[in-house]
Amino acid sequence: MKSVAIIGAGITGLTAAFYLKRAGVPVTVYEAGGRVGGVIQSRRKDGFLAEFGPNTILETSPKIAQLIRDAGLESRRLNSDPKAGARFVVRYRRPIAMPSSPLGIFASELLSARAKFALLREPFVPPRRDGREESIAEFVVRRLNREFLDQMIDALVAGIYAGDPHKLSVQHAFPRLAELEARYGSLIKGQIFGARERTKRGEISKDRAPKFSFDEGLQVLPDALAAQLGDSVKLNTPVTKLTRTGGGWRVSTAINEAEFGAVIYCGTAYRLAELEIAGAPSIARQASMETHAEQCSALHAFSEIRYPPVASVVLGFRRGDVAHSCQGYGMLIPKIEGFKILGTIFSSALFPNRAPAGHVMLTSYVGGERYPELAVLPPDQLIETTLTDLRTLLGVKGKPVFTQTAVYPRAIPQYNVGYGKYRQLLADLEAAAPGVFFAGHFRDGVSLGDSMVSGVNIAERVAKLFPK
Ligand SMILES: Cc1cc2nc3c(=O)[nH]c(=O)nc-3n(C[C@H](O)[C@H](O)[C@H](O)COP(=O)(O)OP(=O)(O)OC[C@H]3O[C@@H](n4cnc5c(N)ncnc54)[C@H](O)[C@@H]3O)c2cc1C
Secondary structure (H helix, E strand, O other): OOOEEEEOOOHHHHHHHHHHHHOOOOEEEEOOOOOOOOOOOEEEEOOEEEEOOOOOEEOOOHHHHHHHHHOOOHHHEEEOOHHHHOEEEEEOOEEEEOOOOHHHHHHOOOOOHHHHHHHHHHHHOOOOOOOOOOEHHHHHHHHOOHHHHHHHHHHHHHHHHOOOOOOEEHHHHOHHHHHHHHHHOOHHHHHHHHHHHHHHOOOOOOOOOOEEEEOOOOOHHHHHHHHHHHHHEEOOOOEEEEEEOOOOEEEEEOOOEEEEOEEEEOOOHHHHOOOEEEOOOHHHHHOOOOOHHHHHHHHHHHHHOOOOOEEEEEEEEEHHHEOOOOOOOEEEOOHHHOOOEEEEEOHHHHOOOOOOOOEEEEEEEEEOOOOHHHHOOOHHHHHHHHHHHHHHHHOEOOOOOEEEEEEEOOOOOOOEOOOHHHHHHHHHHHHHOOOEEEOOOOOOOOOHHHHHHHHHHHHHHHHOOOOO
């Protein structure tokens, strides 16, 4: 039987490879780097467990829990501490707990009376019907008001995308919000009436979805999947070219070439721009491009997708050196409040065993679209910048007893206004180069859960090409 090449050993590629192998389809996974997991990176040192990339998986689909069971990791799964449910948003230069119920918003000091009135008025704001794509900023100002944007949405967008609300597309980056308006005419009405339909479809909304990790951090998952794939995972082997052959696709790396029945690209958008796909002249036609040069530039278009840099700064303190309880998920910080960090996760409150007894571990993020120049500061300046903000916001005193930093020069793709062009191009490429598929964070959503589901779905699609 012909086998399948999978490009990229991030969570998408490993998930796809794991399920294809279980379906009896032989796989080879090519990974450019020297380790598996992609942006997932957990490191245990001095009794602290630092997560530099993602910290939690949101269980928004039953396919996520199924993958954990199938990978044999149920006993190592840790659900986040229910006491750590509270999220804080910074206002008046201090963290304020977000209300846990919709009615609680009206008693909260997070929003002014004017913003609360805007919330009451939202069900009566007519929906937009002209189909024009909007930024999340335009959408929120139109349906609510400017204060919602500056105080709440800006902070949320920094927390999810490290992005700019004036550039992110509501249709692509927050499709559920766009859908609620389109279907119910209002976010609030949609929230109420949509809940029943979500339950029927087996979906869980992001704000209610359980959050989890593993005893030794998220790296446990890619490591376990890679262990089951054995030596079919090839590290330090970037794929440079795909060439159509009589029966499938030849995959070229700097070291060798091999032929496969199908190829799944699960890398990043910016590296897709560097990949050559030869022998599929219809790519040009499909993408309305005629010459080979134009075909190359079809792939080159993916280099336009912004991935702003983000630095993770993980600091450990003695419990007595932090005035704030840090009981909760963490705090989000809107730009208007004038701090340099984008937000902080209260990592040691979320899961047990993240910090030695009597200590607190905090994971802060610097950079993003808000301050890209700060993400690339040297480690000592990143730590000092973070400490300055944490002293004001959480009452941190003294020096941290644990410090670790990591920089992602290209962290999270920005689904900005116009992103539909790239999604369309991926669909066109799949049609023009039969047997080549695309999956992962640049196509199916930027969260870890989205990438896992993307990997499950692409494996199901590709397995159908290889009937037993
Ligand atoms: C700092 C940070 C914090 C985050 N926090 C969270 C969070 O708390 N919760 C959450 O749900 N999500 C979070 N995310 C997002 C989430 O982690 C990612 O969307 C997800 O892990 C992406 O997985 P992936 O496999 O699609 O891509 P990646 O992890 O980027 O993996 C792609 C892999 O493909 C390889 N590759 C690329 N091109 C080639 C090639 N030509 N040949 C061979 N290999 C190639 C790369 O080396 C890489 O290993 C965060 C992301 C970052 C960066």
